[in-house]
Amino acid sequence: MTITTEAFTVQPFTRSCHHIWDEGDHVLIGVSPGNSYFSAGRITDLVRWASARFTRIDIVYADLHVAELFGALGYDQDHAARRASKELKAVRRRMLRGVEEAGPPAPVGVHGLSEFAANPVYELLHRRVRHFLATDPAFRAGCERMAGHFLSSKVGEPAASAEQLAACLDYIAAELPFFLDTPGILGVPSSVSCYHAPIPLTELLYAKGGGLRASRNQAHAVVRPEGIAA
Template identity: 55%
Template sequence: MSTKPSPYQALPFSDRCRQVWGLGDHLLIGVSPGNSYFSARRIAELIDWGREFFDAVDVVYADLHVDAQFEAFGHTPEHAGRRAAKEIKTTARRIERGVEQAGPARVGVHALSEFLVEPVYQRLRAEVEAALREDQVFREAAEGMARSFLAGRLPAGVAAEAGQLAAGLRYICAELPFFLDTPALLGRASSISCHHIELPLTPVLFGRCEGLRAAPAQGYAVVRPAQAAGVAEAPGVAEASETLAA
């Protein structure tokens, strides 16, 4: 076990996710446009940190349905398209700088739109759409995730309108294939998708025995700065990190 303090702490969602982590095959870092958490420095740190535990690291950023969100908040289609293109371009440049800062080891960088023609992505996306129609537990969690996502664009205490919620759901559904089966999408034996918070859909995709859920080789972990996590505020995080660093 390394004695060097880790800049990040990891908490796999379940025992199965911890087992997938222990395989050390692949880490997926998902980046959303407009999310200030993912600075170039943060991306570089996450890549460096991920290389300690995984054979490969990939970054995927969302570039689908961003314009629909701006339209749902009252922008004309033309203005929404320009705003979305600017946000996506800024995100891509930030990732590029982060990868450069992380050093010479190869890191895969992908836009979601690259996968639209892939049969695996199309199948997984169809499964997500079917679950939205047929699985109430999944739909409620997805709507909760969309509301959380949209809250940053709304005044405090204001709930999303129906059109805004629908736009948020389309955006989230485009990302969900990578929470379901990244190994199939990227040709890896197993994979951990990471985020700095537990998402409302995490217990649904990784914690239940029925309905739409992640593939056996797909795991999920909350990964956040060690100084921000704090053992007192987040019991079990430090303990889990020690296990993972072994």
């Protein structure tokens, strides 16, 4: 179900995700701080591309548990806080510059995850994520695979420590509400959550049956520039 546009290749995860993509209500662009993929130019291209297809665009970047993650990777407390602050300021500047240069016809929301701490839907979803991390072995295993993939590029061998894994799981848990129910958090009819690489948990979140699952009006798609492989 790959969709090829003039700038990006889009892979909705399921047939339902494809239908939600076609509705064009809302797109969420997730941004990771410290990832060179998210240059100002890339944000400009993404916003221009999304503006032609969606009624509303929001960009959300992960700004929770970043300092704690640096601390677990070996930085002292002050250095970890400074490093996190520097990276978060840099990624926000790039996003704002990218949006400005895109000149979209409608405003684009740029948010840190921390802005939603008091949002009741986000808060409930975050509590559910933490609950399933503690009680659902399959869900925890998927989260640990995500954490392991991230940490492998940071710590190499030997394997990540328990402290590093816990810090990374906190970081992932803060992001996951937007993979579960962006419409509920932002008050939009439906939403496509976009990222440039496959996410190991997607298969579980869109599986049939019980457990922690994405809402029926939540879609996910891998969106990457033409010619760039997964």
